[in-house]
Amino acid sequence: MSQSRLRRRIEDEVGECCDADVRQRLAELDELADSTAENDGARDAFAALGNETRHRLTRILSAADGELCVCELEPVVDVSESGVSHALADLVDAGLATRRKEGNWRYYDSTALAEDLLAVADGGSA
Known part of the structure; x- marks a missing residue:
């Protein structure tokens, strides 16, 4: 999702959006992505099958x-x-x-x- 689309989504959700809101949401999404990296082994196992x-x-x-x-x-x-x-x-x-x-x-x-x-x-x- 591009930052402009993300900005529009945040605006739709909360009524307004600033650069700090976008940075905060991107940081949250990065943490979420990092937390899923632990499951790479399971993904590899499924791929092998x-x-x-x-x-x-x-x-x-x-x-x-x-x-x-x-x-x-x-x-x-x-x-x-x-x-x-x-x-x-x-x-x-x-x-x-x-x-x-x-x-x-x-x-x-x-x-x-x-x-x-x-x-x-x-x-x-x-």
Whole structure:
């Protein structure tokens, strides 16, 4: 919203408006925007589930009884090996999966956040 439109809105709301009113409202809006930055992790997690491959991998990891190796995940999704690796890295970055390396093998597991988001998506509660 431009400052002139904001000024008009304040005038409509309270009957008058000065520069100090506009500055005060802009400061309030900046504080509001700053307070929402704490939820960037949740936004990233939702965004990660927006991709079909990442969504499927999250569901598989969630349904598994413990960790799964990349070699176990590759055959069940119809994407390249590098595509699976990239999707899993995105899930780890978004907080939806954990990664553990043991020798040449990488193991993945779902996180509590993934479980909660999937429960909500399925109509349950977290």
